[in-house]
Amino acid sequence: MASDTVLAAEAEVAESFASKSLLGSFSNLPIEILLEILCFAGSLSQETYRALLLTSTTIHNLTRLECIPFLTILISKKNHLQPFYSWLLSDEALAHRVKYLWLAPDTSPSKIDDVPLVVVCLCSCPNLVSLACSGAELAAWDSLSSNPKSRAHITPSGGFFRHPSLKHLTVLEYDQWRPHRNSSLFAQIETLHVIGCRSRGTRFPCEGLLRRILPNLIDLSFSVPHGVTPRVDLMARGDLILSPKLKRVAFITRAKSGDSSTLSFDSSLRTLFGHRYTLFYRPKRWTEMKIWQADCFKSSCIWTLQRYEDREPRS
Structure with a gap:
């Protein structure tokens, strides 16, 4: 105290x-x-x-x-993206000191025109440690990183496609996406947090991710959108749960205690993951962005949330 x-x-x-x-x-x-x-x-x-x-x-x-190395940089609005890009270009020394970046200016699928600029920003920050961005932009960057022939069409000369310090990744799933089959980026990720959305066209979690084994993944967590039930069947058939170093799996919900849909998938996931699995409750005041910021400097912040089973049922 x-x-x-x-x-x-x-x-x-x-x-x-x-x-x-x-x-x-x-x-x-x-x-x-x-x-x-x-x-x-x-x-x-x-x-x-x-x-x-x-x-x-x-x-x-x-x-x-x-x-800069101690600052969590938040780019959450479209009109912040171009000034941020200009700031990165103004001084390479600044860009190289960026370690913690939330880069999700507009994650709706209709804003596909923002993807190239987001990718260029990512390529300007080679020393990232923790990154949060949408699945579409991440998939584009991952594909370029794994396919050198396509890089010249989207990035300026001198861009960086290897980010050896990047170990912590948060993905906002607002559209279908998947890691590249030869992804070096996902091969080095140790903690992965997936934020789902309420979209009729997007199953949660996205199947493309579930088909990949991540060799260095230790902690895996999912934020369950309100009213959405995780596809436990897809997870059971996928390869992600076979990642050899995976120790902990967390699902996070804002549903009230005793919610029937939550209790249903909680039981199935507990059977699937066994002792590695925990269901947590996220209070309203703890936004996804705040959790990400706290996790940058306090490792495993997600695992300090209240367990769902410890909450008292509301009448």
Whole structure:
């Protein structure tokens, strides 16, 4: 409890640095301590990072590059995509320091015109550690990574197709998609989280994923859309569950306690996965984006959610 209080106090102080001059007595701190405080402040949010850059030339020069590896970058609206791309192109050193990226500006199938720009953004960030994006864009990037002949049609020269540090992947399933059959990207993934959608044309989970064995996959989790029942039969016939290092499988629901459809697939999945399986409940305040952000710096955040079976039934 005491450590939480200290962290909260540090966060409050750090954020205040972004709204006023840090010169004076504060600038007398050793540069290592000053930089650590500024990096903590800049990593709290994109807004705080931008505010720090505007504080002074000194603070701008100290934080412009140093904060990026600790910042979760969220591109969730279409009108943010082009400015983000321009920002990446403005300085290769900035792009190479991006590690945590939520890149889902518009995941509807009708926005296929956004896919090339999203792929170019991904190819500009070779040191990603954790990525969240839609299945369509991920499949396009994966295909290009695995098929060098097609790269010139979509990406500028100098793009990166190998992301050796990328181990944590979140996929938003808004359309049918599948990993490339010779995918080097999926061969290195250790944690995979799949967010389903309520679409009549998309079965959950997508069958293309279930047909792949991921050799380094350790943790697998699925967020079940409201009113959708997972296709347990597809999972049972697929190869994904045969991934040799798979230790834990989680399904996450927002359904009320005692919901008949949830209890039905819960029983089937428990039979399929045995001791590796857990069903969790996601409170409304915990959005998918917040879970992803927390998981970037607190490994296995999903497995800290409340177990569905531990919730008290509502009358």
